[in-house]
Amino acid sequence: MVISMEGLLLSILSEINSNIKTPFVLLDKHGQKIFGQDLKGDNISEKNIFLINKIYTLQALLPKNQLEDLCFFLEITVKAKFDRELAAFINGKNSILTDFxxxxxxxxxxxxxxxxxxxxxxxxxxxxxxxxxxxxxxxxxxxxxxxxxxxxxxxxxxxxxxxxxxxxxxxxxxxxxxxxxxxxxxxxxxxxxxxxxxxxxxxxxxxxMALELLISLLPSEIRHNYKNEMEMNFKDLDSDTINTIRVFLDCNLHIAQAARHLYIHRNTLIYRLDKIYTITGLDLRNFNDAIKMKIHLILNDFF
Missing domain, CATH: 3.30.70.270 (Reverse transcriptase/Diguanylate cyclase domain)
Structure with a gap:
């Protein structure tokens, strides 16, 4: 099916309208009618309604409390049908939304x-x-x-x-x-x-996440042994130090960038890295040591 987003909305509303007795009109944000026949009478109520991620105005010959019920019904029904259509679109199942x-x-x-x-x-x-x-x-x-x-x-x-x-x-x-x-x-x-x-x-x-995916393919015994071996060196690291490690690795071992992200002076970060080296034996400024640390964090986070 090839259809526009608004065309899909109108198709869904037409299906709903054929199954209920209450006529209604839908207006866009400019007040232009996009669905329904002109309503006649002095008791027209209106309310904003959220359909397919846009705000519209719904009009109907209903008391306000019943209009709220109609809005709720339309919102959940349209959303359920739209989500199914979007699922088909995102899975490539013969559905094309031309103005996505x-x-x-x-x-x-x-x-x-x-x-x-x-x-x-x-x-x-x-x-x-x-x-x-x-x-x-x-x-x-x-x-x-x-x-x-x-x-x-x-x-x-x-x-x-x-x-x-x-x-x-x-x-x-x-x-x-x-x-x-x-x-x-x-x-x-x-x-x-x-x-x-x-x-x-x-x-x-x-x-x-290439490293995470690669580690997930290792036998659990190997992951467990490596994690236990590294734990002996990490038991004395507090949460602030662990956060420093994460930020430094996320900044690709760039001291100035990591210091900015941590809101600390460059020299303060260097002092923390020296302290981490003293405790763990890993100098995170060294690529191989940084990889060992990254593996340890992945094992702690995911396994």
Whole structure:
């Protein structure tokens, strides 16, 4: 099926309208009628309604409380049907949405509280779009830069933890400019979610998880032995020191950049790195030692 986003909405509304007795009219943000026949009477009520990630105005010859019920019914029914159509689109199953908002960044979210998180995302990203496929929330963000997607997703993760007070895993698929790229991004992001059951929080990005995927293929006994061997050197590291290690590795062993991210002086960071070397025997400024440390963190995070 080849159809526009608005065409899909009108098709869904027509199906709904044929099965209910209450006539209604849908207006866009400019007040232009996009669905329904003109209503006649003095008791026309109207209310804003959220359909396929846009705000419309719904009009009907109903008391306000019944109009609210109609809005709720339309919102959940349209969303369920749209999510099914989007699932077909993102899986390449003979469905094409001609005006899908490309380019976009794709992020998959897993949590026990997806309904709360979805409502929150729709509030803060007015031009974004969300959909549910099984137990995964898909967030399509209007951006074309991967670094921007990473920064936005990290900020989103932190905001979810603070504002919604729930843990979540966010897996990035990357930037998509077409349906084929969106399908690939979705599949890559799903692959990263195999680690979600082992790490119940954080932001994952499949192209940057080659080491994690490689370690996952090792026999569990080898992983267990290496982890135990390294633990002897790490038991005296506090949470602030572990955070310093993570930031330094994330900044590709760049001292000045890591110091800026940690909001500390360069010399303070060098002192911390020296202290880490004294405790663990690993100098993180040395690539081989940094790899050993990275493996230890992966084992602690995921295994």
């Amino acid at each position: 908002p490309f380019p976009c960044g794709l992020a998959l979210i897993q949590s026990e509280f997806l309904a709360e998180i979805e409502g929150f995302i729709n509030t803060i990203f007015e031009e974004g779009m969300t959909a549910r496929i099984d137990d995964i929330l898909l967030s399509f963000l209007p951006m074309s830069n991967l670094d921007e997607l990473k920064e936005t997703s990290t900020a989103l993760y932190q905001t979810i933890a603070e504002e919604v007070s729930q843990k979540a895993v966010i897996s990035l698929g990357g930037i998509a400019h077409s349906q084929s790229e969106l399908i690939r991004a979705f599949n890559d992001a799903k692959k990263a979610l195999i680690f979600a059951s082992r790490k119940n929080f954080g932001v994952l990005h499949y192209p940057e």
